[in-house]
Amino acid sequence: MTTLADPVPGGRPGDVERATALSAELSGRGVHGVVLAYVDTAGVGRVKTVPTAALASAAAWGVGMSPVFDTFLANDAIVATDVLGSPDGDLRLYPDLGALAVLAAQPGWAWAPVDRVTQEGERHPGCGRTVLRRIVRESAERHGVSFRAAIEIEWAVGRGDAPGGAFRPAVSGPAYGAVRQVELSDCGADLLAALAAQGVDVEQFHPEYAAGQFELSVGALDPVAAADRSVLVRQTIRAVAQRHGLRVSFSPAVSAQGVGNGGHIHLSAWREGRNLHAGGEGRYGMTAEAEGFAAGVLARLPALTAVTAPSPASHLRLKPSQWAGVYTAWGRETREAALRIVTGTAGVRDRAANLEVKPVDLAANPYLALACLIAAGLDGMVSSARLPEETTGDPVRLDPARAAARGVRRLPTSLAGAVEAFRADGVLRAALGPVLADAVTAVRLGEIEAVRDRDDEQIAAAYRWVY
Template sequence: MPDAAMESAFRPMPLTALVTTDYAGITRGRAIPTATYEADPARASTGWVPANLSLTPFDVIADPNPWGSRGDLRLKADPQARYRTTIPGAQTPFDCVMADIVALDGAPWPPCARGLLKAALADLEAESGLRLVCAFEHEFQILGAGWAPAPAFGLFALRRADPLGSVLAACLEEAGIAPETIIAEYGRDQFEITSAPADALVAADRAVATREIVREVALRLGLRASFAPKTAVEGVGNGVHVHMSLVHPDGRPASFDPAREGRLSDSMGAFLAGILRHAPALVALTAPAPISYLRLAPHHWSAAWTWLGDADREATLRICPTTTMGGRDPARQFNVEYRAADACAAPHLALAMLVRAGIEGMRARLPTPPIVDTDPATLSDAERASLGLARLPGSLSDALAALEADPVAAGFLPEAALETYLGMKRAEIAIAGETLDEALCARYAAIY
């Protein structure tokens, strides 16, 4: 057969990737032939290595680490968490399945980020009788597109990028991610994408798939998408806002109480109080890169204080607005977003920490935190103290120190997981260096 005929007859073999998102917020894994996966999805697994969890974003394994060169694990596919779509320009479908890291006999491996979230959610339901519903809201930028400037939030800013938005919407919908909005955001060539609320584990899985699909859609269109928290020192930051609400097992809302301040139920108020109590430690895992702290600063529309605000986009926890237009029920819309997060964080790990902190608040029956309706920077130290307002750490090193200084928050992680995380992050800091400059922003923009 002539070479041209052979080439025209050639068909790439579709692959299904079994993936895990590690402590560096990088989605890694191994692919197997799709036919092999589909022959027995419930038993699909592939090998994995403990030391992979100590990989920094720069693909250097932290040394020392708890694992060394020994040991073997498995990535066990969750057939309920498959995300598959046909991306124009790709020769094979995008096809990934979220996997749990397990021991060789299938038993849970305690440091697995997805396993940590599953365990936290099970404890939340066992102790409170409530489930958590979430949605991750992502901001990202297109780098080096060369587009003409366009007004922020403008229709032209979205249309000049066509077909980016429409292809993204189609691919995310086909993958089962239920996109709700795609907008041109405030920053230069910045976009925001939201999806419908779902059970918390599903929401975290969707967050992983969303990031990967956005990057590939952009790639196939000849573009570069980055979710890095800062792509330039003075640029607008890219956040990840985690929307949360509590529901009863039958789906009835459990966060909303119109008779209480902020319309927050006792349960939701205590859950949020737990998050704020441990927020200085939590940001070590929700804003986990050195450049994350260029964004977590006052007056950056992100978060800088342990602050509950009503519809205030500077608050770490923001009570989101509801509408009654068209007879809509506020209780079913009601949610609170956590704003001190970005896409350098692993969605499962970050959410697991938030859930654990919320459980602690519920166990202690903490009162709903004061709703602050003014800029904390304008208050005196005594006024901030009376409202429970503390400054979030100003650097990743400070955040890691806050995590170690908070035995409750540190205890949310198994001992080996904590050792791994601290070691990996300190290795990342050493590689990144002390200077938060344009070169470092560009380095993270290329990774995330």
């Protein structure tokens, strides 16, 4: 279970004793090291590791890591803000022992997400996990609302022997085809077994649309745990594939053409155990609060894409008529709309109803993406915002007058446009805080500059194996 309390020097109450017991237990199970994992502003997973015997010390005093990684780009170049990006200073990485998992596909290793704390014992303002936990806690305290979230995982499976960083699909067969499932059968079975051993409840696993593409859906958790799970699942997929001589990419665009990899977010708001997206008097059973939440997200989608689709490669994926959700439109079970109202099957709607946000990919830092989505939704909920007219079918086919009447417009067609919208959005910037908001802007502008003279194929190649 994810720990919702902030870490403190000396350890959270009971953490040192718990880590000492865990260390002995892990050693007895043949675990020699613990991966301490977080995601940087560019969406890249970064780690340090400690021997199992050092887990108690890490729980008490953290493990050192430079704050410079907050302004790393995907290619490991460094940009700067007025606060971040210098070689000075240090942070402490504190593992969340409640989320620790023994890695079934990496014998000898365990894994835990971390929060980053200053040497003075204060929250690091650039830590996305800490920011998300704060937003979740404040929502409960101020509004009596909690959340459940899940992040879909899409990835492309390539041959491990492809030359020169090229992508060669490791499987053939049509989209959603039985052929593709059979060809990945052994690897897929090992993946399901590994995730089950790590306590991850998988809801679906299937071939997807693009060449070599698969998708895995997991059960919903509180937002911090959902983001943790997204990181853990990707670590597991990569490790299982490597053991089978395969290579995987979660990049938004493995190739410049065709359908890319998404990371759709499912999100629902709850009060006192009741799902606000079901059983209400509004459209499709939404309560007024759930509609306000959805309307708040819809209104801020142009700015949100700077966080949910944060890479130049993201904009190779964000194309009309490819189910990427590139228009500010909503609809029930409308997979071309940016916001899909999921009611669920009759009989389980009180549990299953949720909001799916589609212009999201796995270059996004999942903690930042969820933090900003919740902040946008809460702003709509508090202001009693209402959704415009629903869109059915493909929004690209709407005539301009009808599109304008419904507020349907194209999301930013470049990362630069998304950054401009983000800079102008006070709600999202306030949610992240000035230090992290400035880091988001600086890193996005750095990514734009890094690929300024590259064509689409070169951009796809630049990010292919980063994510």
